[in-house]
Amino acid sequence: MATSPDPEQPSARLGRLARGLKLGANSLLVTLYGDVVAPRPQAVWLGSLIRLAAPFGINDRLVRTATFRLTADDWLSATRIGRRSYYGLSEAGLQRVLHAGKRIYAGEAQEWDGRWTMVMVRGDVRATVRQKLKRELLWEGFGAIAPGVMAHPNADLGSLREIIGAARAQEYVAVMEASSLEAFPIQPLQALMHQTFKLGDVADAWQALLKRFSPLAQEAAQLPPADAYFVRTLLVHEYRRVLLRDPNLPEALLPQDWPGRTAREMCSAMYGSLLAASEDYLQRTVEVAEGKLADAGKVLRRRFAHG
Known part of the structure; x- marks a missing residue:
């Protein structure tokens, strides 16, 4: 007799979305804290972190080790309530994810003044x-x-x-x-930036991200909560990984066919489509020191200039 799929786990079809990716426990937890916890700074129960990491193939031992390391590195601060451990962002950790968030969830770049x-x-x-x-x-x-x-x-x-x-x-x-001085050509500066920031490697990474996620763009708004959470987290994780290598150079310094533009547009649209269902999953799954995960809808909808 066939078993019914677990509604709290992503479908097998979407699980293949992570194939070939190197998902480390430390980096995945940083993604989760930046995307889920930073808008509502709360301390998350270790058991909830283990549950959130499980769909990505990260077991409880790896989560426990990662929380210990992130606490030692001043990303997280630990709180003990009874027999349970809760982990929130430290002051330094919150500053780091907020700095990164300004870039990750930014809307259109401002016009460059040179x-x-x-x-x-x-x-x-x-x-x-x-x-x-x-x-x-x-x-x-x-x-x-x-x-x-x-x-x-x-x-x-x-x-x-x-x-x-x-x-x-x-x-x-x-x-x-x-x-720059107008008396000198801009081409040497463009070449220097291409070399300094390894723009060829960054462009390849953007293309790989588009290839992995764009087939899901049209159905993102119809995904059930567990699938929406899985895709949202994986999307932000991979987007963050590439974006933090991308210097976000002004248009004047970028190639005309720069794939980062298309990738940003795709991620913006998909994030907005996934938000409601993924938040429903998180509200049912995450336990914090205060008991219930706070509603951060207004903050989240402003990401990528959705709100």
Whole structure:
């Protein structure tokens, strides 16, 4: 006798969507905390995290190890209530996912004024500070154009100030503005950006994302809750993975056929289509320290400029 499919698990057909992907427990939990928890900063029960990770082939042992590591790395903070452990974003973890979220869920990019933000780091800064600063700036979309020099064409100065402060690098960092001179051609700058940001590899990654998810775009709004949660999480996970390698360069510095434009449009439309059903699944599945997952509909609908 055939068994009925579990309505709380994704269908076998959609489960194949993850085929070939390397889904690590740490990175998947960062995706879940950025996409699900950050809009309503709550501490999630470990049992719920285990349940949310299971459809992606990540078992309870891996989830427990990942939460321990993320707590040690100051992404998460642990709370004990009775015999249960709950994990929320730490102050530093919340800052990181909010910074990344500004890029991941952004709408149309603002028109570029031709200016660059340059960050120059003194050579005598401690190695641990240098490494932390570089890592955070790379996540923010800066490119290393020379040793100790990083640049961004559309930097968020508030986020940059927070990053420098969190690294305690105020005394070691100079921030300046730069712009191209009209007397010189732009082609060398375009070539430099292509080289600095490895745009060929980023374009290939965008094409792979489009190939994987675009066949589902038309049916996304009709998926049942468990399938909608699975596709939404996998979509954001892969989109985040590629986007955080993409410097989001202005149109003037991009090839005409840049696939990142099409990928952003597809992800925006699919995220909006998946939102209601996936939130229904999360409300039924996730237990937090306060008991029930808070409603974050208004915040979520504003993502990708949907609201």
